[in-house]
Amino acid sequence: MDTFKIAVIPGDGIGPEVIDEGVKIMKKAAELDGRLHLEFTYFPWGCEFYLKNGKMMDEDGIEQLKSYDAIYLGAVGYPGVPDHISLWDLLLKIRKEFDQYVNIRPITLLNGAPCPITGGNKENIDMLFIRENSEGEYAGAGDWLFKGKPEEVVLQTGVFSRKGTERIIRYAFETASKAGKTLTSISKGNALNYSMVFWDQVFEQVSKEYPRVQTYSYLVDAAAMYMIKDPARFEVVVTSNLFGDILTDLGAALGGGMGLAAGANINPEKMFPSMFEPIHGSAPDIAGKGIANPLAAIWSASQLFDFIGFNDIGENLLSCIEKTLEEKRVLTPDLGGSASTSEVGTRVAEILTEMTIAQSSVAFTVEQ
Numbered sequence: 001m002d003t004f005k006i007a008v009i010p011g012d013g014i015g016p017e018v019i020d021e022g023v024k025i026m027k028k029a030a031e032l033d034g035r036l037h038l039e040f041t042y043f044p045w046g047c048e049f050y051l052k053n054g055k056m057m058d059e060d061g062i063e064q065l066k067s068y069d070a071i072y073l074g075a076v077g078y079p080g081v082p083d084h085i086s087l088w089d090l091l092l093k094i095r096k097e098f099d100q101y102v103n104i105r106p107i108t109l110l111n112g113a114p115c116p117i118t119g120g121n122k123e124n125i126d127m128l129f130i131r132e133n134s135e136g137e138y139a140g141a142g143d144w145l146f147k148g149k150p151e152e153v154v155l156q157t158g159v160f161s162r163k164g165t166e167r168i169i170r171y172a173f174e175t176a177s178k179a180g181k182t183l184t185s186i187s188k189g190n191a192l193n194y195s196m197v198f199w200d201q202v203f204e205q206v207s208k209e210y211p212r213v214q215t216y217s218y219l220v221d222a223a224a225m226y227m228i229k230d231p232a233r234f235e236v237v238v239t240s241n242l243f244g245d246i247l248t249d250l251g252a253a254l255g256g257g258m259g260l261a262a263g264a265n266i267n268p269e270k271m272f273p274s275m276f277e278p279i280h281g282s283a284p285d286i287a288g289k290g291i292a293n294p295l296a297a298i299w300s301a302s303q304l305f306d307f308i309g310f311n312d313i314g315e316n317l318l319s320c321i322e323k324t325l326e327e328k329r330v331l332t333p334d335l336g337g338s339a340s341t342s343e344v345g346t347r348v349a350e351i352l353t354e355m356t357i358a359q360s361s362v363a364f365t366v367e368q
Helices: 014-035 046-051 063-066 083-097 162-178 195-207 222-227 242-255 295-306 313-327 341-367
Strands: 002-011 036-042 070-075 102-109 128-132 137-143 153-159 183-187 217-221 236-239 262-266 274-278
Touching: 014 036, 014 070, 014 274, 014 295, 014 313, 014 341, 036 063, 036 274, 063 083, 070 083, 070 128, 070 183, 070 295, 083 137, 083 222, 102 295, 128 162, 128 183, 128 242, 137 242, 162 183, 162 195, 183 195, 183 242, 217 262, 236 242, 236 341, 242 274, 274 295, 295 313, 295 341
Parallel strands: 002 036, 002 070, 070 274, 128 236, 183 217, 183 236
Antiparallel strands: 102 128, 102 262, 137 153, 262 274
């Protein structure tokens, strides 16, 4: 039996509430499957930790996390702590220190999920966004000159290295090639005459190594429009840090709302742990009320199983989420229901148990 060590950072706001349900589902999945054992270790880092200690995580926090196979994060951010501190001193620090340069955001409208556009369904809203996650517009490079003076100037510098740009584009081509899907690059080369022209050139260069992958390239503003008017044209998408951040939230709206938005921060070489998180944020307005939607956290757990090599468990969890949505009996208020966070998690666990028993019965019958 394989053992995997999972570092759990519940974080802020609704983070602990949804992470509890995700951990519950992961434990149930491992128990039902029998091929793996999961060991969970909790870390109390986040904004509350910052208000008590003046820092978002322990000084040696990165060193503490290095020995884990994966990190499961709830949410970062809360009133009273500036956003740039909560983000840069925990979430982005982990992403950068562990070279989690691939951000994966599935945008799939599962059956039963609400969609704000007419005619939206699982067949025409099924995208996989691959976002550069380590540099670009979020490199943190720049300066603030002449603060408070009339000549005050702020410089925010996007950093696009050959290594960083080529590796994310190559990763996207590999993903599209294996899946037999198209690959769309999204940039803004007409206006950003250095960074995005460079991005477009690297995309064109790498594309020559994958002649069987059909490619498209859109400006980011046109892509935003087409995501609404014709989402079916997008299958696998690769884009920069900033554009990916913005467009995937648009995608979350298409896919049923932020309560169904999952994300993975991947170090493909597995030299460092990868991190999995629902991306809805800490939602302080509903924290502590027990009504936060845990399905994004469970979807993130599905991604975690995919990454450690148990894709069948990941697929089962996704099917359980979909069945929960289709039943429409146990849903949180954001999806039109009246159930609590824990009730939704319990229902997903029940469906997973039923599914596993049914699959085992079929397998036994085939063997007989």
